[in-house]
Amino acid sequence: MGNRPPAADWATDFDHLDPRWTENPYPIWDELRRSCPIAHTERFMGAYFPSRYEDVRAIAYDTEHFSSRRVVVRETRQSFPPAPPITSDPPAHRPAKQVLLPAFTPEMISRHEPRTRDICRELLDRIGDRKRCDGAVDYAQEIPVRVIAHMLGVPETDADQFRKWIKEILEIGITDISVLLRAQDEMIAYFADKIAARRTNPRDDLIGYLINARAEDKPLSDEHVIGTLRLLMIAGIDTTWSAIGSCLWHLAQHAQDRRRLAAEPALMGAAVEEFLRAYAPVTMAREVVKETQIAGCTFKPGHMVLLSFPAANRDPAMFPDADRVIIDRAENRHAAFGLGIHRCIGSNLARMEIRVALSEWLGRFPEFRLDPDAPVTWSVGTVRGPRRLPLLLGA
Amino acid sequence: MASKILKVRVDRERCQGHARCFALAPELFELDQFGNGRERGDGTVSAALEAKARLAQSNCPELAVEVTEE
Numbered sequence: 001m002g003n004r005p006p007a008a009d010w011a012t013d014f015d016h017l018d019p020r021w022t023e024n025p026y027p028i029w030d031e032l033r034r035s036c037p038i039a040h041t042e043r044f045m046g047a048y049f050p051s052r053y054e055d056v057r058a059i060a061y062d063t064e065h066f067s068s069r070r071v072v073v074r075e076t077r078q079s080f081p082p083a084p085p086i087t088s089d090p091p092a093h094r095p096a097k098q099v100l101l102p103a104f105t106p107e108m109i110s111r112h113e114p115r116t117r118d119i120c121r122e123l124l125d126r127i128g129d130r131k132r133c134d135g136a137v138d139y140a141q142e143i144p145v146r147v148i149a150h151m152l153g154v155p156e157t158d159a160d161q162f163r164k165w166i167k168e169i170l171e172i173g174i175t176d177i178s179v180l181l182r183a184q185d186e187m188i189a190y191f192a193d194k195i196a197a198r199r200t201n202p203r204d205d206l207i208g209y210l211i212n213a214r215a216e217d218k219p220l221s222d223e224h225v226i227g228t229l230r231l232l233m234i235a236g237i238d239t240t241w242s243a244i245g246s247c248l249w250h251l252a253q254h255a256q257d258r259r260r261l262a263a264e265p266a267l268m269g270a271a272v273e274e275f276l277r278a279y280a281p282v283t284m285a286r287e288v289v290k291e292t293q294i295a296g297c298t299f300k301p302g303h304m305v306l307l308s309f310p311a312a313n314r315d316p317a318m319f320p321d322a323d324r325v326i327i328d329r330a331e332n333r334h335a336a337f338g339l340g341i342h343r344c345i346g347s348n349l350a351r352m353e354i355r356v357a358l359s360e361w362l363g364r365f366p367e368f369r370l371d372p373d374a375p376v377t378w379s380v381g382t383v384r385g386p387r388r389l390p391l392l393l394g395a
Numbered sequence: 396m397a398s399k400i401l402k403v404r405v406d407r408e409r410c411q412g413h414a415r416c417f418a419l420a421p422e423l424f425e426l427d428q429f430g431n432g433r434e435r436g437d438g439t440v441s442a443a444l445e446a447k448a449r450l451a452q453s454n455c456p457e458l459a460v461e462v463t464e465e
Contacts, residue, residue, distance in 0.1 A: 098429060105430035106414055269418065273454070331453040339456055343411040348430065 011036040014049050016073070016283070016306060017174065022380050026323065029311040038297040044073050046303035048288075049311075053319075053335070055295050056312035059286060059305055060339040063090050066286035066305060068342060072382055073285045073304045074174050080184065083231035084224055086342065093341055095215040100228065100345055103209055109348045112151060116353055119146045119156075120360035127364075127393070132371055135252070135389035140244035143357050147349070148236040152229070153205025154194060161190075166238050171381050184230070191229045195222060206232070232346075239281050240350045242385020244357045246279035247272075249386050250325060251358075252370045257327050262362045271327040272354050277334035278325045280310040283382045284338065309335040310384060367395040399464045401440040403448050405432045409459035416460050420447035424460075432459070 007015040010028050015021065021028060032039050032051040039049040050056050059066050067089050070077070082088065085096035102108065123142050127133045145159040165183045173180025191207075198208050210225045220228075251258040261271055284307040288299045299305070313334045316322040337344035344350070370376065374390035403423050405416065412431045416424040422444055424432050440448045440462075452460040 101412065101429040105426060105428070106417065107426075330450065333454060333456045333458075335456055337413065337456075340411060343413060343457075347412075348414060 007041075011039045012041070013043070014039045014041045014047075015043055016049075016382075017380055022378050025310070025384070026314055029308070029314060030323075033311075033315060037295055040297075040303075044075060044304060045077055046300070047073050047285075048297070048299060048303060048305045049308065050294070050305070051308070051311045051315075052295070053312040053315035053317065056307060056309065056335065057339050058294050059307060060335075060342070062292070063093075063341065065288060065290045065292040065299065067289045068093075068286060070287045070304065071285050072170070072174065073306050074177070074180075076177055077302075078177055078181075081188070081223065081227055083227040083234075085228075085345070086231050086235065087227075090341070096224070096228075097341070097345065099210075099213045099215045099220065103206060104345050104348055106348045106352075109352050112147060112349070113352055113356060115150050116143070116147050116356045117360060119143055119150075120357050124360060124364045131394060132390065132392050135248040135368075135391045136241075136245040136386045137388065139361065140248065140357070140385075140389070141238075141241045141387075143244060144240040144350075144353055145237045147353060148233060151206045152194075152232070153203050153207055162233055162237060166234055169234060170238065170383060171379065174381050187230055187233070188226055191226045192222070194229075195225060235344070236346050236349065238379070238383050238385070240346075240353050242281035242379060242383050243276065243279065243350065243354055245386040245389055246281065246384075247275045247354060247358055248361065248368075248391070249370075249376065249389055250275060250279065251362075252368055252389075252391055254325070255369075257325065258362070258366070258368075261327065261358070262366045265359065267328055268355055268359060270329065270332075272351060272358070273332050273334065274325055274327050274329045275354070276336035276351075277313045277319065277329070277332055279384075280313050280334065280336035281383050281385050282336070282338075282344070283308045283310060283384070284342070285382070306382075309338060365393050368393050401445055401448065402438040402463050402465060403434045403440055403451065404438050404461045404463070405434055406459045406461060407431070407433070409457045411457050411459075413456050415454045415456070416451040419454055420444065420451040423448055424451060 007013050007018045029051050037052045041047050085093050088096050123139050145162050146156040149156045165187050168179045168183035194207055286305045288301050288303050292299050314322045337347040368391050371390035371392050376386050377388040379385055379387050410431050416432045417426050425435050448462050452462050
């Protein structure tokens with residue numbers, strides 16, 4: 001992210017690209033929640049950071065003052081081609097989302113579970129009887145990208161290319177717009193080519209589904225289909241890879257949770273929800289389009305809002321012992337997949353992938369811990385998860 | 396003493412399809428073709444399922460699951 005002046009003060013000069021934020025954001029958010037629940041920065045041409053659950057929730061529900069036309073806080077206010085429905089506001093949002101929803105119900109997602117399980121097993125076989133591996137590089141990062149390729153009907157061997165685009169768009173592209181624009185053009189060309197191929201040779205995959213889909217009784221334009229495909233790829237890969245990586249990072253350090261989960265598979269559902277709460281990977285953004293006040297803070301049009309579901313999920317006013325991971329937490333209204341109309345459309349897919357990835361991993365490696373000789377590194381920006389996760393395998 | 400009847404209901408306006416109710420209490424909830432939740436039948440909860448009804452309620456991020464006594 002180049003040479004950035006360090007944040008002088010989190011309440012008035014926050015910078016979510018600051019290395020301290022990347023390393024461990026939770027104490028920063030705790031301090032903000034106590035002192036100044038809605039932080040602001042002049043960086044990024046002006047942005048707010050609400051740290052409490054109730055304010056994040058209020059903004060997520062308020063589509064009148066907060067637009068989704070920009071969903072990433074960047075250094076500039078460049079306009080991009082839309083990626084419906086994530087960049088859509090009412091009234092366009094609803095039909096754009098309705099058209100996708102039937103493909104992402106738990107029942108439809110369960111059809112992809114066998115392939116997901118096979119992918120996990122192939123990766124575990126590749127790690128084999130090694131005594132150390134990288135849980136992020138060798139495992140977590142490979143799973144969602146292959147599953148989404150499988151769903152889209154594109155070669156799983158294109159995975160490296162997909163991850164490169166995502167890094168260019170979500171990490172490097174926050175500060176270097178030329179890298180972002182090139183990645184975006186390459187992605188648009190890639191999908192335009194796949195759409196053309198499906199038109200001459202129809203296939204029963206997600207691209208084919210979108211080509212045949214109708215919203216408000218009209219077929220989707222190619223621009224709409226390409227935008228949605230870009231969304232599915234960008235949103236469906238490093239998010240879930242980050243979540244799986246954070247789960248392994250936690251389990252590597254908490255033997256009790258690890259052993260309990262291996263011994264009581266029925267706990268997996270609750271545990272996955274708790275990991276999603278405590279290590280929610282995704283921070284979204286909104287653009288203020290109409291002045292309003294929330295919690296005594298005036299939101300000025302043109303400024304962005306970093307909508308941190310991860311910070312909301314650590315709010316002790318909403319979650320008792322918010323900083324403790326309690327894998328059988330009974331009451332858990334976490335916001336890892338957002339709140340309101342933009343609820344993550346891939347939530348059922350992500351849950352399935354995380355559950356399968358963890359149960360397959362624990363089946364193969366019930367004992368593992370962090371490698372004390374190699375550092376864990378974290379992604380920078382709007383998606384949080386380990387990018388290097390060196391592990392020692394076996395007791 | 397007339398015993399109370401417990402009922403669940405999903406507020407269709409609030410529901411955003413997180414599908415937590417269906418995951419936690421499939422005996423009481425189902426999903427429509429868009430993955431949005433709704434109570435099964437008239438939402439009556441047998442005594443054996445009361446805990447599951449409460450669990451579904453306390454895990455809905457949109458506060459869309461209502462549990463009422465009649």
